[in-house]
Amino acid sequence: MVQPGLLGYLRGLVGDDAEDVAGDAWLEISRDLGRFKGDGTGFRGWSAVIARHRALDLLRRRKVRPQQSPYGSELLELPGAGDTSAEALETLATERALALIAELPRDQAEAVLLRVVVGLDGPSVARVLGKRQGAVRTAAYRGLKRLGTRLAEQGVTDGTPRTLGGAR
Secondary structure, X not given: OOHHHHHHHHHHHHHHHHHHHHHHHHHHHHHHHHHOXXXXXXXXXHHHHXXXXXXXXXXXXXXXXXXXXXOOOOOOOOOOOOOHHHHHHHHHHHHHHHHHHHXXXXXXXXXXXXXXXXXXXXXHHHHHHOOOXXXXXXXXXXXXXXXXXXXXXXXXXXXXXXXXXXXO
C-alpha cells in the first residue's frame, strides 16, 4: 500500500494540503504508469518523486501568492463510521510526530519521512531526493537522533509522555 505512506510524507511537507497534492500526484502517476519499469519498491520511490515535485510546486505557489480561505478553518463534515476517540488519539499522535519532524532541517525531515513513513530504503530515498546515499543516511541518522533528544527532553522514553509526579 503506497497511499498511507505517501500521504504521511506529504503531510510533513505541505500540512493540510497533503490530500490535494496526493490527488494531483496520483493523476500524474496514473497518466505516466505505462512508462514505469520496476518492482514494488521502485514504484514507491517513483511515486514519492512525483508527489515531492507536486508538493514543491505548491510550496513555490504559496510563496508567490499566499492563499487565505474566506471561510477560515471551519469545515463541515459528516460523522464517521469509525471509533472517533481512537481516531482522534491517532491523529493527535500523528500531528505531534509531524510537528516534531517539521522542526528538523529540511534535508533531515525529508530523509526521516521517506525512510520511516513511506518505508523506502536508502538507495530509493537517495534517488527521490537526488542526493548520494551517504548524505541521505547521515541526514536520516541526524534527524532521528535529534528527534530522540527532543522526545527525551519532553519526558517520552517509551512512546508515552510522563505526567506530573513521574507516573505514566
